[in-house]
Amino acid sequence: MSALLSVRLTPRAKQTKITGWKNDVLHVRVHAPPVDGAANKVLLHLLADVLDVPPSSLRITSGDTHRNKTILTPLPQLALETRIQDYLVLMSS
Numbered sequence: 345m346s347a348l349l350s351v352r353l354t355p356r357a358k359q360t361k362i363t364g365w366k367n368d369v370l371h372v373r374v375h376a377p378p379v380d381g382a383a384n385k386v387l388l389h390l391l392a393d394v395l396d397v398p399p400s401s402l403r404i405t406s407g408d409t410h411r412n413k414t415i416l417t418p419l420p421q422l423a424l425e426t427r428i429q430d431y432l433v434l435m436s437s
Contacts, residue, residue: 347421348405349391351413355383360390364432369412384408388415394431395419 350369357373364371372390376382384404392399397418407413417424 345420347417347419347424349415349417349424351387351391351407351415353383353387353411353413360386361435362390362394362428362431365428370428378409381408384413387413391415391417395424395427 355378
């Protein structure tokens with residue numbers, strides 16, 4: 345089973361981090377600029393670390409050159425949301 349993840353990406357941020365959910369969209373900030381796919385690469389590696397999956401298992405299905413993206417993950421929806429929520433709780437403590 346796989347799930348889609350809606351992401352709002354902000355490149356050239358001071359820090360790379362997931363800032364939280366807003367209207368079912370995950371907001372992510374990355375330090376990399378949006379040049380030659382650098383911001384997307386950092387985004388996929390961050391999500392891979394958080395979701396505990398290999399980066400190659402994540403795929404941007406729409407929004408490759410836009411801030412709003414849809415990412416296909418190998419996880420079921422519940423596992424996806426749980427792992428992200430666990431990360432957010434860990435980072436806020």
